[in-house]
Amino acid sequence: MPPRWFVRLAWSVHRGVYRLTGGRVGLWRPRxxxxxxxxxxxxxxxxxxxxxxxxxxxxxGPNLAVLTMNGWGEGEPAWWLNLRADPDATVELVDGRRPVRARAAVGDERSRLWARWREMDANLDGYAARRPSETAVVVLEPGPRASGTARDDPTADQPRSP
Structure with a gap:
C-alpha cells in the first residue's frame, strides 16, 4: 500500500485537475x-x-455507496462528519448534479456493500485494519429537491443562505 501522504496527494491532484478543466475531467461512471x-x-x-x-x-440501484476511508488514516473524513450533522448534500456525476441524502449502511446492507468493494480490491480488509475504527459505508440516496436554495449552488466554500 502506498503511504498515506501519497494517497492524499493523488486525490489533491485529482481535485486540481477537476478544477482546472472546469469539471470536464475527473469524474467517471463505474465501468x-x-x-x-x-x-x-x-x-x-x-x-x-x-x-x-x-x-x-x-x-x-438508485443509490450510490462510498467508503469513509480518509486515506486509510485515523479519524473520519470531514465530509462524513459534515454529512452526519446535515445529511442533505449534492453529488455531481458525469451526467449532471443531483440532491442526495446520506446515511450509514448497517447490518446486512453494509456487509453486502463492503463485499462489493472488496471484489474490486482484495486488500480492502487489510487497509481497513489500519484504521482504529470501522470504516463506514455511506449510502447516498436520491434526496429531496431543493430548487432555489444554496444546495443548488455549484460553488463550494460559499456561505449557506438561511
Missing amino acids: GAGWGALRLTTTGRRTGRRRGVIVAYIED
Missing part, C-alpha cells in the same frame, strides 16, 4: 465491476459553508 468518481458537496458543520470533495463510488 464493469469497478468504481467511479463523483464530486460530493456538503455543508460544513461548523461554518455552514459549502465544501466539495471528490470520492470513489459504486452504484447500488
Whole structure:
C-alpha cells in the first residue's frame, strides 16, 4: 500500500485537475465491476459553508455507496462528519448534479456493500485494519429537491443562505 501522504496527494491532484478543466475531467461512471468518481458537496458543520470533495463510488440501484476511508488514516473524513450533522448534500456525476441524502449502511446492507468493494480490491480488509475504527459505508440516496436554495449552488466554500 502506498503511504498515506501519497494517497492524499493523488486525490489533491485529482481535485486540481477537476478544477482546472472546469469539471470536464475527473469524474467517471463505474465501468464493469469497478468504481467511479463523483464530486460530493456538503455543508460544513461548523461554518455552514459549502465544501466539495471528490470520492470513489459504486452504484447500488438508485443509490450510490462510498467508503469513509480518509486515506486509510485515523479519524473520519470531514465530509462524513459534515454529512452526519446535515445529511442533505449534492453529488455531481458525469451526467449532471443531483440532491442526495446520506446515511450509514448497517447490518446486512453494509456487509453486502463492503463485499462489493472488496471484489474490486482484495486488500480492502487489510487497509481497513489500519484504521482504529470501522470504516463506514455511506449510502447516498436520491434526496429531496431543493430548487432555489444554496444546495443548488455549484460553488463550494460559499456561505449557506438561511
